[in-house]
Amino acid sequence: MDDEVKLLGSWLSPMSRRVEVGLKLKGVSFEFSDLDVFFSKPPELLQYDPVHKKIPVLLHHGQPIAESLIILEYIDETWADSGIRLLPKDPYERAMARFWAKFFDDKCNLTLGMSCWTKGDKQQQTLAESKLSLTTLEGGLKGKKFFGGDEIGIVDIIVFCSVYWTEIAQEVVGVDVINEEKHPVLCKWMKETVNSNVLKDYMPPREKLLCHFRTYKDDIAALMNARFGSN
Ligand SMILES: N[C@@H](CCC(=O)N[C@@H](CS)C(=O)NCC(=O)O)C(=O)O
Structure with missing residues (x-):
């Protein structure tokens, strides 16, 4: 596992999928926690995104980051030298x-x-x-x-x-x-x-x-x- 990366998401969510794709395009290996969030709020989600209570949440070294666009930018900056650039340099x-x-x-x-x-x-x-x-x-x-x-x-x-x-x-x-x-x-x-x-x-x-x-x-x-x- 690269740097302890875990994604709280759902296979059914296009927002969670964005982050999965971002990690894969960067070649970052990660643990995936497939949560059922649509009819209940799993404790793991409430713990790591008490503000919006939504997936995706990325845990990097145990630190949570919420909001898919913010997560994608974080991935691009953290693994800047691997895979493709997600945001342009210019x-x-x-x-x-x-x-x-x-x-x-x-x-x-x-x-x-x-x-x-x-x-x-x-x-x-x-x-x-x-x-x-x-x-x-x-x-x-x-x-x-x-x-x-x-x-x-x-x-x-x-x-x-x-x-x-x-x-x-x-x-x-x-x-x-x-x-x-x-x-x-x-x-x-x-x-x-x-x-x-x-x-x-x-x-x-x-x-x-x-x-x-x-x-x-x-x-x-x-x-x-x-x-x-x-x-
Ligand atoms: N702005 C958020 C939206 C995330 C979002 O809407 N997540 C949905 C899954 S697609 C969710 O967790 N829904 C559970 C709920 O609304 O109770 C992002 O971009 O990450």
């Missing part, structure tokens, strides 16, 4: 990467989940919001192969995890959140990224996620509707 490009990562988390991430799992007016509203936000996000790809430029970077990792989850969820629920007609640039990027083989192998098997969503789709929808309302 200060302007670095600021742009942070800008799009924040934009994605503020405007796209939750809305994508809500578009799939809520119902009625709330679903229609979040579908419309997703369409607009993803079109704006496509601006971050202008003239570039990846959000990170010629190589993948932090924004590619976080967007890829969420789009991978969304494409499977939308198939199970029967809703059209992301498609080539609405988001040609994003879909082209997704294909390019899958073909580059860098991230795809770090995702949970498609069939496993599909099967989970099919089995628990009513429970997931009930949880999302209880939290975020159905109108």
Whole structure:
């Protein structure tokens, strides 16, 4: 184990997956604690993230770090000389990467989940919001192969995890959140990224996620509707 690294996460969480991918791209070995956080709060989680009580939490030498974007930056700085750079070296490009990562988390991430799992007016509203936000996000790809430029970077990792989850969820629920007609640039990027083989192998098997969503789709929808309302 490199430097005692432990990740509190869940195989089912795209936010936790971001950090797994970051560690793997850096070649850092780590222990993974697969927690069930959606219907209960395990004591380990309450101990290490008493503020938000959310995964992922990275423990490095026993010290906890919460919030996936902060964790990814920490990983990039701590293991600066191994694997790929997650954030660009150039200060302007670095600021742009942070800008799009924040934009994605503020405007796209939750809305994508809500578009799939809520119902009625709330679903229609979040579908419309997703369409607009993803079109704006496509601006971050202008003239570039990846959000990170010629190589993948932090924004590619976080967007890829969420789009991978969304494409499977939308198939199970029967809703059209992301498609080539609405988001040609994003879909082209997704294909390019899958073909580059860098991230795809770090995702949970498609069939496993599909099967989970099919089995628990009513429970997931009930949880999302209880939290975020159905109108
Ligand atoms: N802003 C946080 C969000 C993390 C997050 O939403 N985690 C979810 C799993 S995907 C969670 O722990 N949910 C449990 C809950 O909300 O009770 C991050 O980027 O790490």
